[in-house]
């Protein structure tokens with residue numbers, strides 16, 4: 348069995364975080380699914396409290412005026428200039444395709 352180097356472990360971590368199935372991870376790393384499964388199990392044991400999915404940092408001061416309705420809202424990040432309501436409205440109309448997750 349080949350040794351796992353840091354890069355492979357990192358890639359495994361990334362794929363896992365994205366919710367990739369073992370088969371996909373195995374293919375990406377050119378390893379057997381058994382090898383990947385064992386690695387994941389060890390991984391989980393070593394990290395009993397995995398970090399939640401990466402989230403943009405929201406600071407207390409990131410309040411912005413919504414571009415559409417002028418309401419103050421808590422911005423989720425750079426480029427977020429619409430409040431949740433307006434964003435939902437736009438999304439319903441299909442105008443925000445690909446802008447938000």
Ligand SMILES: [Zn+2]
Pocket residue numbers: 413414415416417418429430431432433434
């Ligand atoms: Zn708004």
